[in-house]
Amino acid sequence: MFQVINTLLIGITSGAIYALMALSIVLVWRSTRVINFAQAGQALTSTFIGFQTLKYVDSFWIALLVAMVGGAIISALIEVTLMRVLLKHSTSGAIAGVAPIIATLGLLEVLQAVITLIWGGADSLITPPLSNTGFTIGANTLVFSPMKLAIIAIVALLLILLSLIVQKTSIGLSLRAAAFSPELARLAGVRVDAVRTLGWALSGATGAVAGLLLVANGNGSFSTASMEFSLLLISGFIAAVIGGLDSLLGAVIGGLALGIITAFVLMYISDSLFFIAPFVILLLVLFIRPQGILGKKGGRRA
Amino acid sequence: MTLNVENLTVHHGAIQALNQVSFVVRPGELTAVIGSNGAGKSTLLRTLSGLKSATTGTATWKGHNLLHGKAESHVRHGVAHVSEGKSVIPELTVEENLDLGALWRRNKSEGNATKREVFDLFPRLEERRKQTTETLSGGERQMLAIGRALMSKPELLLLDEPSLGLAPLLVKQIFESIVNVTKQYGLSVVLVEQNAMGALNIADSGIVLNLGSIAVTGSAQALASDPAVRAAYLGY
Numbered sequence: 262m263f264q265v266i267n268t269l270l271i272g273i274t275s276g277a278i279y280a281l282m283a284l285s286i287v288l289v290w291r292s293t294r295v296i297n298f299a300q301a302g303q304a305l306t307s308t309f310i311g312f313q314t315l316k317y318v319d320s321f322w323i324a325l326l327v328a329m330v331g332g333a334i335i336s337a338l339i340e341v342t343l344m345r346v347l348l349k350h351s352t353s354g355a356i357a358g359v360a361p362i363i364a365t366l367g368l369l370e371v372l373q374a375v376i377t378l379i380w381g382g383a384d385s386l387i388t389p390p391l392s393n394t395g396f397t398i399g400a401n402t403l404v405f406s407p408m409k410l411a412i413i414a415i416v417a418l419l420l421i422l423l424s425l426i427v428q429k430t431s432i433g434l435s436l437r438a439a440a441f442s443p444e445l446a447r448l449a450g451v452r453v454d455a456v457r458t459l460g461w462a463l464s465g466a467t468g469a470v471a472g473l474l475l476v477a478n479g480n481g482s483f484s485t486a487s488m489e490f491s492l493l494l495i496s497g498f499i500a501a502v503i504g505g506l507d508s509l510l511g512a513v514i515g516g517l518a519l520g521i522i523t524a525f526v527l528m529y530i531s532d533s534l535f536f537i538a539p540f541v542i543l544l545l546v547l548f549i550r551p552q553g554i555l556g557k558k559g560g561r562r563a
Numbered sequence: 564m565t566l567n568v569e570n571l572t573v574h575h576g577a578i579q580a581l582n583q584v585s586f587v588v589r590p591g592e593l594t595a596v597i598g599s600n601g602a603g604k605s606t607l608l609r610t611l612s613g614l615k616s617a618t619t620g621t622a623t624w625k626g627h628n629l630l631h632g633k634a635e636s637h638v639r640h641g642v643a644h645v646s647e648g649k650s651v652i653p654e655l656t657v658e659e660n661l662d663l664g665a666l667w668r669r670n671k672s673e674g675n676a677t678k679r680e681v682f683d684l685f686p687r688l689e690e691r692r693k694q695t696t697e698t699l700s701g702g703e704r705q706m707l708a709i710g711r712a713l714m715s716k717p718e719l720l721l722l723d724e725p726s727l728g729l730a731p732l733l734v735k736q737i738f739e740s741i742v743n744v745t746k747q748y749g750l751s752v753v754l755v756e757q758n759a760m761g762a763l764n765i766a767d768s769g770i771v772l773n774l775g776s777i778a779v780t781g782s783a784q785a786l787a788s789d790p791a792v793r794a795a796y797l798g799y
Contacts, residue, residue: 431666434655438663441654448612448646450638450667450715 263401268528269521270405274478275496276520277416281471282497283504283512284423285464290506291440292460293344299365300468301494302372303339307332307469308476308483309380312387321390325473329466336465337458339368344461345454373485384484389477412474419470420513423463427509436460440507471497492536496523499543505556514554518542564590564625564641566611566719566751571620571630573603573610580606582775584620588719588768593745593752595766595783597759597796602772604755605647608721611753612644613637624719638667643717647724647755650708651696658692660707664714674714681710684744702733706740713744720745720752726761734758738765759796763787771796 282300289297297303311321311328318324344361351360391411395403427433438446439456447453475493476483483489500519504511519539526538534541546553566588573581581603588594596604609615611622613634622629627640634644643664651660661681665674682689685706691699699707705725712720725741726734742765745752756762763769766783771792779792786792 431662434659434663435666437655437659438652442652444614444634445646445650445652446663447614447634448638448644449663449711450635451663452635 263398264528267403267405268524270403270409272521272524273517274405274409274412274520275524276517277413278471278474278478278493278516279496279500279520280513280516281416281419281467281474282493283500283516284420284509285468285471286497286501287504287506287509287512288460288464288467290501292436292457292464293340293348293361295344295348295361295365296498297365297464298362298494298498299339299368299372300464300497301490302369302376303332303335303465304468304472304475304493305483305485305487305490306335306372306376307465308387308472309376309385311469311473312380312385315387321387321473321477324387325470328469328473332465332469332472333462334465336468337462340458340461343368345457377485380485382485384482387473387476387481387483389481391477393480408477412478415470415474419467423467424509426463432459496520496539499539502543503546503553505553508553508555511553511555518554564718564751566753567621567623568611569621569623571607571610571622572618573606573615574618575606580775581610581617584772584775584777586770586777586780588751588753590751591745591749592767593741593754593765595759595762595769596753596755596772597757597762597769598772598778599796600757601774603775604772605723606775607772608644608723608753608755609646612642612646612721614644614646635667638715641716641718642721643712643715643719644721645708645712645723645725648727649704650723651699651704651711653695653697656693656695657688657699657707660696660711661688661714664711665716668716673716677714677716681713684713684740684747685710701728702730702737705729705733705737709737709740709744713748717748718750720750722752722754724755724757726756726758734761738762741765760787763797 285300286297289295307328310331311324314324314327343364347361347364351357389408391408393406393408395406427436435451435456438451439453443453471493475489479489496519500515501512503518504515519542522542523538526534569585571581571584596607598604606615610617611629613629613632617630620630624642625640629637661678665677668674687703688707688710696704696707725737729737738761744750754762754766763783763786769781769783769786770777771779779786
């Protein structure tokens, strides 16, 4: 029983981080219909921005805020300078649908090169702001720690904030209208280009939180070669697809489900399945329910 | 305020969709545009609302050339376009679809006042305000589309086939609503319709488009009694 709770809590924590990554992928997908593979690079860049901030201020939380702002700006710039142009020019031919997606793959490499240029390729360290020593229940010590608890709290807070923005505000209504029907949104007076940039900015900020929390969830060391960031992108992407790619709630459910299932597989089956488990889950979902948990059958009209 | 279209030519790639189209819509006037499929009726409206770019020509409205600038700017000059078919966003609720139309006004109380007027015009929409638009019937969707257009405080209303796919009784209702809102708000209206007789019945003037060019133009009454127009477009 103890082991089950322990595994569950570990799964929820990493699932919460996957959920953030999934959200950042869904936010971009909804605003421009692009799968943004560069998101891992953006999250890593934001994490380094946080790392740099920590050289001047001694607060992880301030560094987190600076990284969020930095991530939002980088993401908005990518949309304005790269995506807007690509989407406008690649409207016909075989390349039309995939050009922006391939561009994000290239961008991922570029971002990693830039990071290496600025911060070098060696391991960097961000000290987690809270203890990563687990809580004790009686004689047993959980892996679940104050840091992990804080991660879950931060993610929950962000989710509430994001859903309030999207569901209750005028900006949120513009975001949803532009996502579901850009043409009708424009006819209603929504400045769709600006709204798209905002979608990318929100995505960048969310990805920044995912990156820093990922580092804080581990031992604090990371680099451009970090396996964890590649896994974060893969897990976030898979979680987004499981959730239906269009749904914010779906992304969160997908992330948590992926985190929990992976944790149990590692604990009870084999930890050599670490990289394989997410893909097996993805394939199962695609076979059984290709539209995702919350996706609509038949897809959406263009 | 007069809509003044002069020598409007529009292409879809290499194909000419509109050829040297000129007409005037005077303030408070309802102009019906009729013609067979592919005559360029929808293209005309899409060009006027800024969704499609023109090759040559001008379209002046309140001192602005509608052929320049984007659709989202035209709304701010009082141009509202109810596009053909699915002109509401099914993923949003009825009320959200309406609110969307008034977002650019950045004035919640004004928007709510207009929403009250729309609900008075179409009580069915108020009953269903919290439902998603997917649950609405075709007629209700058309009401919602017109309601959303009204929310943006229009002076020039561009209506694309509001009767499309509706049962005859509903068609009559929608046409009546169009007459009502035109009078109530003193709108200038361009009404594109396959249902030529119904449209000419409520219009002040009419334009017959044929293969992208204006074939006949005149008062709605004159067109409805013109033997050539009757034979070609009214079917009797």
